[in-house]
Amino acid sequence: AQSVTQLGSHVSVSEGALVLLRCNYSSSVPPYLFWYVQYPNQGLQLLLKYTTGATLVKGINGFEAEFKKSETSFHLTKPSAHMSDAAEYFCAAWNYGGSQGNLIFGKGTKLSVKP
């Protein structure tokens, strides 16, 4: 079964600094990978997804992620953090178990942005 590990439950950056949120997945089969963002008391919003093709995926709000098969990683980056980026970020991978599978999430990384 698939599993997702997010390194660092809390990341703090200054406004304008690089954002790097780390995600590793476990499955040996080609993964479908996703990043979601969650603001307080809200549901999850899709930032970006990797299915096939280009390994550098661009998403909303200036975020991008790179799929690296050799490292089983899908790290999320943004060149310059904005105060509005403060939220919790979840990496997810499709789990092929069961009848059709479902989405498996990491434990999340809370991003704080200092002025």
Add this chain to the structure above:
Amino acid sequence: DTGVSQNPRHKITKRGQNVTFRCDPISEHNRLYWYRQTLGQGPEFLTYFQNEAQLEKSRLLSDRFSAERPKGSFSTLEIQRTEQGDSAMYLCASSQTGYNSPLHFGNGTRLTVT
């Protein structure tokens, strides 16, 4: 696209009571998922439907939990004889068929069991 709608947003109940949550998915989505999220954790899969058929249930879904999706439209999640450990955010999501179809989430129902 009006998004996934969940009601109520908040529910406070006493231990032992039954509660029911409702989810209205995006109209053209034939898949509907229920997840549970506790503080400091990512969402955990509970169950999902394709149209009206419940195709998979997690081991997290004890006998006190039941979900339905009559006519393949809205869905309800009922918890019987609630326990304090059931306190969590219950998230509903919908998607089109296919592994690369992302899940679209509602804003969740926060359950507090006192």
